[in-house]
Amino acid sequence: MRRFVLLAHKAPVAPDFTLNDLPGSAGRIDVLCRAIGAAFFLSHDLRRDVEVDILLQDQVQIRLVGEKLKRLNPDERSTAALIKHALEKLVGEEEEVQSTPGIFVSRRTLPEMVDRLYQLGAHPVVLHEEGSPFEAASIPDDPAFFLSDHQDFSPTDEEALADLPRVSLGSTPLHTSQCITIVHYLLDRQREDEGDLVMCHKVWEESKAHLIKGLLEDFGIPANLVRHVPPSVLPITVDGLSEVRIMVRPRDLQRAREIISDYFEPPIDE
Numbered sequence: 001m002r003r004f005v006l007l008a009h010k011a012p013v014a015p016d017f018t019l020n021d022l023p024g025s026a027g028r029i030d031v032l033c034r035a036i037g038a039a040f041f042l043s044h045d046l047r048r049d050v051e052v053d054i055l056l057q058d059q060v061q062i063r064l065v066g067e068k069l070k071r072l073n074p075d076e077r078s079t080a081a082l083i084k085h086a087l088e089k090l091v092g093e094e095e096e097v098q099s100t101p102g103i104f105v106s107r108r109t110l111p112e113m114v115d116r117l118y119q120l121g122a123h124p125v126v127l128h129e130e131g132s133p134f135e136a137a138s139i140p141d142d143p144a145f146f147l148s149d150h151q152d153f154s155p156t157d158e159e160a161l162a163d164l165p166r167v168s169l170g171s172t173p174l175h176t177s178q179c180i181t182i183v184h185y186l187l188d189r190q191r192e193d194e195g196d197l198v199m200c201h202k203v204w205e206e207s208k209a210h211l212i213k214g215l216l217e218d219f220g221i222p223a224n225l226v227r228h229v230p231p232s233v234l235p236i237t238v239d240g241l242s243e244v245r246i247m248v249r250p251r252d253l254q255r256a257r258e259i260i261s262d263y264f265e266p267p268i269d270e
């Protein structure tokens, strides 16, 4: 599960705002709606393994749970209408209530939110221009990324988040929604890389396999060697004749084949 926690400083905690002025009198709710879209929308689909928690003025929490979410549309106005409806449902309630499928609203403060995330086994991380580089940081499983809205984190936010790791997407200040898109991209790529490697070539000499592996690595392509003994009618394997498969990440496959072709021979991939 990926979580994004948005700290909103100006967005209203009561439903008395107009959908006709999201960037103005509605306290930049448009920023939150764009961030929600970036967190959930794929082309013609929704990411179901995502939760977005919004904290309005350190008082009200709205949670959008991907696996239960319905009625979320790509336009900001209809997303703002879902937020408005959630705030209407909260009036007079003490416990968390579900306002529409997958949207839950309650009264919470930032320290309470952080505690809840820890209780769920999530790992809070602050996204901040001055953090350590994202690519070098080891992002934990079940991360919960904290982002501010159009403003910097407030001094109270900074105090509540002081002990959390900070990661950066570079020194350029980005919009909240842009950060979410980049985080998805980086984590999706990491997940693909951890997935199955694919065969780009096979040879029958161990020494040659090592030469090819070294060559690919010189070009920045990590490669693994897998020894494969084909099923045989003979109950023995002949030393030096077992097949060695050269395995690479799917995204490196085409380049790896070009390199092998240039330096050795047309790759065998079956």
Ligand SMILES: C[S@@+](CC[C@H](N)C(=O)[O-])C[C@H]1O[C@@H](n2cnc3c(N)ncnc32)[C@H](O)[C@@H]1O
Pocket: 126, 127, 128, 129, 130, 146, 147, 148, 149, 150, 151, 152, 153, 167, 168, 169, 170, 171, 172, 173, 174, 175, 176, 179
């Ligand atoms: C629009 S920015 C906040 C205001 C911004 N610091 C400014 O005034 O220019 C929204 C949030 O996105 C995240 N953010 C923006 N740029 C970032 C970056 N380069 N690396 C990591 N997080 C970033 C931070 O959480 C930030 O609080």
